[in-house]
Amino acid sequence: MNTIAYRLTTPTQPASRGISTVLRLALGVVWLVAGLLKVNDPDGMLRSVRAFRILPEALVQPVAYGVPFLEIALGVLLIVGLAVRVTALLSALMFAAYITAIVSAAARGLRIDCGCFSSGGDLTADAPTHYTSELVRDSLLLAAAALLAWRPGGYLAVDRILDKPVNDRSRSDTDGLEF
């Protein structure tokens, strides 16, 4: 019964919980770092978002200014472990969007830095693009986020505390009935 596959995929197994915890904290740190690196360079973000030439000019500014804060918020939520499934799903969506954007930029032959971990955007003419490594990295992050959405129940999460009172109340019901 307790095969390795069982231990890894059964949400109540310590192995599964442990992996979930590691994924959650790692993703949280990635978001936090990515957001903090960008938050102090609104100019760079603006250029970076614009350089992809996907969003209309009216949306460039809100996205460029809002996204770093969203990333920091996601990072904090993941690290404390609040609503892990929701934040993991959102993370996966965002990574999917980033991947789409990079693929589209590469397909259109744009020479830009993805601005993933800092302000990117324009590259000087002979600077190399790093589309492949950027895509590999974002795909790994997407996979991690998807795994976490599948098994959000790790250790050290606020979700676990929030989950408890429900059990306690049902127990107090039975206590009252001398069960």
Added chain:
Amino acid sequence: MASNSKTRGKGGNGRNTPTSTKPAARPGSGSGGGSAPRGGSGPGGGVRGGTGANSAAGSNSAAGAGGGTGPARRGKASAEDRRAKAAAARAAAAAQERRRRNLIVAGVVVVALIVAGVIGFVVQNSREESKPVVLPAAATGSHNGIIVGQASAPVTVDMYEDFQCPACEALETQTGPTIRTLLDQGKIKIDYHVMSFLGPESKRAANAAAAAANEGKFRQLHDVLYANQPKEHTGGFTKDTLLTLGAKAGLTSQAYKDAVDKGTYDGYVAKVDGDASKAGVTATPTVLVGGKQLSGTQLTPDGFRAAVTAAS
């Protein structure tokens, strides 16, 4: 998912430990079904529990006709059954409560994330105090680019450069002399769009260049800055360096010093950079001769000369 299986485990526990219960629990488990409405699915559970108990009792009495232990067994079985049903109803109610709670938490978190994004937008917007755009005297080109050369020159060259960009420095070293010759011969005029995306030093240098343009000495400072380009991302072009380099280019006026010091043209620099990026310039150096962008191989002295000849 983890929580679900936990509930299931609890339900199983209730079913497996009937031996520890006292007979007094029997009426209790009935009222347990009654208390289920709290969870919402209660009424159904209660009714089902009732009929279940009835049929169990019926079959037990039929089986019990043979043996003397009948009544006792019957009572135990029906109590067990009812207890199991009640436990299931409670588990269902708890699961629903948990679902409701999870939904609320998820909703709150999503709203919080949206609020975080909006706050970010507002904060960054207010941080970007839009500085006044002061146009230097020579900024008469397209998108307020700085025009260098004779107005009568037949070919206009648009140059998008960043003073801190090494590739621009390479271009200036390699093709710069050719460009200067063509400028002096009156064959071209240059519309300089100074971009500034390589750190604050980029912006400081662009501001200084605008101040130089205001005194008609853009070209001189431009050449001096490229001849003394610091390494990228080392904060190289400080205000002091720009004053020293300005002096080398013949810029010693108080106006230049003040402009470098106060960032008089910061607004202009930001505007030019923004306009260039909106125009789709995604790399520096970007060179357009007569409106046509040159490829990398055309940036050599021969390539540039040929492009100018073709455009004139």
